[in-house]
Amino acid sequence: MNNTYVAILIVAYISDASNYKTLYEETTLLITAESIEDATAKAEKYGKKCEHTYISADGYEITKKLLEIEDVNEVLGIVDGNIEEINARFFRNYEAYKKFREMLDE
Numbered sequence: 001m002n003n004t005y006v007a008i009l010i011v012a013y014i015s016d017a018s019n020y021k022t023l024y025e026e027t028t029l030l031i032t033a034e035s036i037e038d039a040t041a042k043a044e045k046y047g048k049k050c051e052h053t054y055i056s057a058d059g060y061e062i063t064k065k066l067l068e069i070e071d072v073n074e075v076l077g078i079v080d081g082n083i084e085e086i087n088a089r090f091f092r093n094y095e096a097y098k099k100f101r102e103m104l105d106e
Contacts, residue, residue, distance in 0.1 A: 005031045005039035006086045008070040009047045017060040024067075030075070030086065040072045 006028060013023040029046065033039035047066035056062050076085040 002032045002034055004075040005033055005036060005072055006075055007031055007039060007043035007072045009043060010067045010070050011047065011050070012065050012067050014063045014065060015056075015060045020060050020062075026070070028086075031072075036072055036074065040069060043069050043072060 009027045009029065011025040011027060013025070015022075027047075029043055031039045031042050033042055044066070047069065051063075051065050053061060053063045
């Protein structure tokens with residue numbers, strides 16, 4: 001029986017250009033799979049398929065590369081009518097979490 005999983009991938013946009021600053025992307029996928037292992041394999045296949053190199057508008061050669069499958073979990077389920085909770089993360093240091101969120105804007 002297939003279940004629905006959520007996978008979080010971390011991707012980097014990398015360049016050798018001296019004034020280019022690496023850009024990171026967090027991507028969330030919904031995956032139908034038979035097991036968490038199957039979902040993880042599908043997430044990795046998807047991430048690898050998305051890897052490519054291109055020339056940016058500034059003329060830089062940019063390589064999009066999968067860094068990691070950060071997390072894979074089964075979708076939590078419908079919690080209220082038409083609202084479906086797909087993922088939850090737990091942490092103990094809220095100040096560190098807020099600093100992380102602020103760094104996303106840098």
